[in-house]
Amino acid sequence: MHPYFSLQGRTALVTGGTRGIGKMIAQGFVEAGATVYICARDPQACTDTAAELSALGDCRALPANLANEAGIQALGAQLASQIERLDILVNNAGTTWGAPLESYPAQGWEKVLQLNVTSVFGCIQQLLPLLRKAGTAETPARVINIGSVAGISSFGEQAYAYGPSKAALHQLSRILARELVSQHINVNVIAPGRFPSKMTRHIAEDEQALAADTAQIPMGRWGREAEMAALAISLASTAGAYMTGAIIPIDGGFSL
Template sequence: MGSSASRFDGKIALVTGGSSGMGLATARRLLDEGASVIITGRDKARLETAAAELGAGDRVLAVPGDAADLGDLDTLTAAIADRFGRLDVVFANAGTGAFQPIDAVTEAEFYRVIDLNFKSVFFTIQRTIPLLADHGAIVINASFAVHRGSPGSALYSATKAAIHNLARTVAAELAPRGIRVNSVSPGYTATPAFYAEASPEMQTGAAASVPAARIGTSEDVAAAVAFLASPEASYINGHDLQVDGGLINVTPAAMI
C-alpha cells in the first residue's frame, strides 16, 4: 500500500453498515492502514462473519444494532467509549436502495427509507460527536443520484440529497473543532445490494453508461473514503467526492 500504509496508525474509526459492500471494504482499508475499526450492522450473524473475515484481533469491534434506532446507537457509543475512549473517523454508510414510481410509494415505505437513509445518518453523527476527537473526520455515503433526476428514484434520491446537504451543514457546525465533514457519491457499484435491488435491465446497461466502461467496486469507494478521512485531505471540507467513473460529468463516446 506504499506511503499511505500508516495514515491511520493509532486512529479509531467507526463504519456503520460494515458487514458487506462498501462498508466492509472501507473497514478493511482503514485496518490495512493502521486503524482500529468498529463495524455495525443489523444482522448479527453477518456482522460476526465480517469481523472474522477482517481478522485483526482486538483492533476490530463488531457491535450489532440498527443505526436508525437511538437505543442501539446509545449502546454503540457506550461500547466504543468503553473499549477505545474516543473516535477519530466516522463513516456513516448504513442505508438502503428504494426504487419505485412515486405513485407506488406507500406511507410505510416512505418512513422505512427515511429511517434507513436519513435518520440513521443524522443520529449516528449526533450521537458520535461527543466521542469524536478534535480534528477528526466524518464521511457520509451519499449517491450519484443527488446530482441528477432519474425516474423511479424519487424517495431514494430525496433521502440521499438530505444527507448530501447534511454533510455541508455539519461541516460548518463542527469547523471550530477542526472536524471535517465530507461525503462520497458512488456511482453504480458492484455490491450485494446493487445486485439485489437493481433490475436486470439496469445491471446490463450500467457499465455502458459509464465513461470508465465498468461499474465501480467497493474498494474504489473505500479508497475515496480513506483519502477524505486522512491528513492528506486536511484542507477539504464540506465537499462531495463523486466516485462514479465519470458517470455524472462525462459523456461516453458511444453515446454521442
C-alpha cells in the first residue's frame, strides 16, 4: 500500500461495524494497517465480526447500545480504559423507518433522529478527549460521519424521518468541522447512495425493484464494497489530512 493511504499505527472505532457499510469500512481500515474497534449492540455479532476481520489484521469487539445516552457514555468509558488516543472515529450506526405519510408515527421520528443524529453527537462528545490526544497539525484526528444522498436529494421512499435526519447530520458535521479544526480534528461526511446492506436487502432481493432502483442511478449499478472502503481510507489517511467540512456523495451520480 502506498504510504499516502497507510493507516499503520493508527487506532479507529467504527460504530455499526458488524455489517453493511460499517463492515466495509472496518475491513478496509484493518487491511490498511489500523487497529480497529467495531461497535454494535449485539455482542455476539461484534465478537464474530472481529474474529473474521482479525484474519486480515487487528480488529477488536466493543459491544455497546448507542440508542441511549447511558450506552454512549459506557462506550466512551470502556474505550478510554483500553486506549490513550483515538485517531479515527467513524459514526456509521443508524436506522430508518418506513410508513405511509398518513400513518407515519411519531415513534419513527424519535427513533431515527435519536440514532442518526443525537447519538452521533453523543459519540463525538464522549470521545472528544481521545480524539484531541490523537490530533496534531501534521496528522489531524478524523471524524467520518456516514450521511446519505437521502439528505441531499428529495427521493424519500416513505422514510420521512430518514432524509431529514441525514440532512441534520450533514449540517451538524459542518458546524463541528468549523469548531474542531483548530483542535486538529477533521470532520467529514460520506453520503452513500445504494450499497448492499440490511437496509437495502428488500430491494436487492426483488428483481423488479432492483431493476427500477438501478434505473435511477446514472452509472447503472450499486456501489461496491471496495469503493466504500477506499473512500473512507482516503479520508482517514494522508490523502484526507487537508479536508474538513466536506460532504462527499458516493452514489454513481444519483444526487445529480
